[in-house]
Amino acid sequence: MIDLAIRRRFRDFDLDVAFRSESRTLALFGESGAGKTSVLNAIAGLLRRLEGRIVLDDRVLFDSATRIAVPTAARGIGYVFQEGRLFPHLRVRANLVYGARGKGDGSGVDFDAVVELLDLGTLLERAPLSLSGGARQRVAIGRALLCGPRTLLLDEPLTGLHLDARADVLEHLRRLKRELAIGTILVSHQPDEVAALADEVVLLQGGRVAGQVPVADFGASHGYRLKHQR
Amino acid sequence: MIPLTPDEWDALQLSLRVALVGVATALPIALALAWLLSRYRFPGRLLLEALLFLPLIVPPVVTGYALLALFGRHGAIGEWLAGFGVVVAFRWTGAALAAAVMAFPLLVLSIRVAFDGVDRRLEAAAETLGAGAWRRFATIVLPLSARGIAAGCVLGFARAFGEFGATISFVSNIPGETRTLPIAIYELLNVPGGMPGVHRLALLSILVAVAATAAAALIAGGTPWRRHDDD
Numbered sequence: 388m389i390d391l392a393i394r395r396r397f398r399d400f401d402l403d404v405a406f407r408s409e410s411r412t413l414a415l416f417g418e419s420g421a422g423k424t425s426v427l428n429a430i431a432g433l434l435r436r437l438e439g440r441i442v443l444d445d446r447v448l449f450d451s452a453t454r455i456a457v458p459t460a461a462r463g464i465g466y467v468f469q470e471g472r473l474f475p476h477l478r479v480r481a482n483l484v485y486g487a488r489g490k491g492d493g494s495g496v497d498f499d500a501v502v503e504l505l506d507l508g509t510l511l512e513r514a515p516l517s518l519s520g521g522a523r524q525r526v527a528i529g530r531a532l533l534c535g536p537r538t539l540l541l542d543e544p545l546t547g548l549h550l551d552a553r554a555d556v557l558e559h560l561r562r563l564k565r566e567l568a569i570g571t572i573l574v575s576h577q578p579d580e581v582a583a584l585a586d587e588v589v590l591l592q593g594g595r596v597a598g599q600v601p602v603a604d605f606g607a608s609h610g611y612r613l614k615h616q617r
Numbered sequence: 618m619i620p621l622t623p624d625e626w627d628a629l630q631l632s633l634r635v636a637l638v639g640v641a642t643a644l645p646i647a648l649a650l651a652w653l654l655s656r657y658r659f660p661g662r663l664l665l666e667a668l669l670f671l672p673l674i675v676p677p678v679v680t681g682y683a684l685l686a687l688f689g690r691h692g693a694i695g696e697w698l699a700g701f702g703v704v705v706a707f708r709w710t711g712a713a714l715a716a717a718v719m720a721f722p723l724l725v726l727s728i729r730v731a732f733d734g735v736d737r738r739l740e741a742a743a744e745t746l747g748a749g750a751w752r753r754f755a756t757i758v759l760p761l762s763a764r765g766i767a768a769g770c771v772l773g774f775a776r777a778f779g780e781f782g783a784t785i786s787f788v789s790n791i792p793g794e795t796r797t798l799p800i801a802i803y804e805l806l807n808v809p810g811g812m813p814g815v816h817r818l819a820l821l822s823i824l825v826a827v828a829a830t831a832a833a834a835l836i837a838g839g840t841p842w843r844r845h846d847d848d
Contacts, residue, residue, distance in 0.1 A: 433741055459744045466745040472738055476760045485756075486746030534746045 388538075388570050389413065393429050393439035393449075402426070402594040405439075412564060412571040414585035414602075416578070421591040423574040424469075427540050430572065431466050432459035444537055444570065465531030469543040471523045473515035479526050480511040486534025501529045504566065505559055521552025525559055532563075538570040545580055560584055581605060619817050627793050628801035629821060635709060635784075635797055636777035639716025640724070640770055647724035647773075648766070652754075654725070655732035673722045677782025684715055684787040711788035712780075712795045719780050720773030727772060731765020732758065764836050771833040778825055798822055 392405035402422045415423045428434040430441055432448065441449040443464075448457045465486070473482050484498065502508055505525045515523060524544055531539060544560065545553045557580065564571070564584060575581050581588055581602070588605045590598040621629070653659075654666065672680055688695040689706045698705065705711035735758050743753045759766075781799040788795040790804060802818045805811035 431745055433744070459741075460747045460749055462745075464745060466742070468738070468742060470738070472736075472742040474739060474743070474757060485743065485748070530746065 388444060389430075389572070390442040391426070391430070391440070393426070393437055393441065395425065395429070395434060395437050397425075400594050404591065404594065404596055406589050406596050406599055408587055408589070408599070410585075410587035411568075412573065412584055412586045414573045414575055414581040414588045415591055416575055416581050416588050416605075417591035417597075419576060420593075422594040423576075423591055424542055425594075426591070427466070427542050427572065427574050430462075430538075431464055431540060432457065432462055463535075463537040464540055465534050465536030465538070466540045467524070467527050467531045467542065467544055469546055471515075471527040473518075473523060473526055473530070475515055477515070478511070479507065479513050479515065479518070482515060482526060483507070483511075483530050483533055485530060498533065501532050504563060505529045519552060520548045521555045524548065524552075524556050528556075528559070528563070532567070532569075536569065538572065541571060541573045543574055543576070545575075545577065557583060578605075619820060621817060621821075622814070624792065625801065625814060625818060625821075628796055628798045628818065631709060631712075631793070631796065632778055632798040633825075635712045635716050636720075636774050636780075638710075638713040639777040639780075640720055640773045642713065643717040643721045643724055643773065644770065647721055647728055647769075651725050651728035651732055655729050669722050669725055671722075672719055672783075677719065677780070678786045680718060681715060681783035681786030684711070684718065684783065688714065688787075705788075707788050707791060707795060709788075709794050712784050712797060715783040715787050716777035716780050719783055720777040723776055724769045724773045727769025728762070728766050731762035731769070734765065735761045767836045768833050771829050771836065775826060775829040778829070779822070 388409050388411065390407040393402065394404075395402040400420070400422070402425050404422060404426055415426055417423055425434060429437055430443065430448070437449065438451045439449070440447070440452070443462075446457075446463075447455050448462055449455060473479075474485065477485070483501070487498070502511070505528060507525060507529055510518065510522055510526065515526065518526065528541075528544070541560075545556055548556060561583060563569075571584075573581070573584055582605060585602045585605075587599070587601050589596060590600070650665075650669070654662070685706065686692050688698070688711065690696070690699065690704070692706075695704075695706060705714050739757055739761070740753050743757050748756065779799055780797070781803065784795065784797060785800055785803075790796050790800050796804065798818055798821065802815055802822075805814040805818070
């Protein structure tokens, strides 16, 4: 599903990450500052001055050697940002369909199905800034799905949510995984989130890959620590 | 209402037309330049910013003279324009050009601040949703900076409406063609028995200024998209 090898020098640390995976839901797990979001941004084409190569579903999205860099808008990804990033001047409905314009229904996700899947029916005419954190994140997930992506990128989708909202969004993500056949790359520093959603886990540490394990070996909550005590 | 003579009406209408056309002319260029200054780092950027301020700093009479030298019948640009039958010197269109030049820095400054205030992460989000540069600009940047742009237009309009020095030195004082409100006031000050007219026009310009200020305050106050659940 993904074959990635990228390098990028930042002011305070170097990102040098390489992994490949055939899993449908892959988690990038690590402490904050490990470079997880940078990898996601690289896949999305939002990271400049990048070196290396990114192949997603047999499609070369980026290759610095042959100067290939598919524009973000054409990468076929749906990105759910940590802070949601809903457009504040558009109502929920307009936010949801923003990326759906002119894309046809190639992905098989239609508006009503997404609204139903994420329980957005009562929110459609609301303003984003009037939504609770959990609802906002569900709208962000719906918006990303409706642009018809081949791969969904989730950046810490549950961080900053209250406990109830967290359980709610997690439940919806589980449902999504069950009902939609869509590749997902999840960034998280929460072991339970990873255990609940991922098939395989890439462990990142200090801008490098520290390990790659099937989720069964990752352990419910302490897998990461155990792995490193060995 | 203030009773006005036909000449005074002419001056008021001309001033409004000159200021509106001037701002409308300057706006597209101001938008482009503000965008450039807000989003790009390039060599000569500081010089460009310094040049931008010139019309605010140089005496308006000098700006007017520069316009005359460039756009006059024998000016470099004026001669070229005349080839297309376009003449701006000593025409109301010249007054509008002077108004555009004088309003331009204020427009660029306000719009640039408005562009700077738009969260770039929202633009990145739109990009991931498949929106190209123009669509991002039209659907994200413009709506989110609309108030700043509108406030800049009001400010530019007020500056253009009050323009005197550059206008009189570029297009002179021709009744019905280039005699704007400030120039009419100046003229009346030099005419015996002109004081009542001066008072009427002064009052009028204060009213326009107050209306423009109020409009700017209304536009700048509050952000309507915060919560519109109650409507």
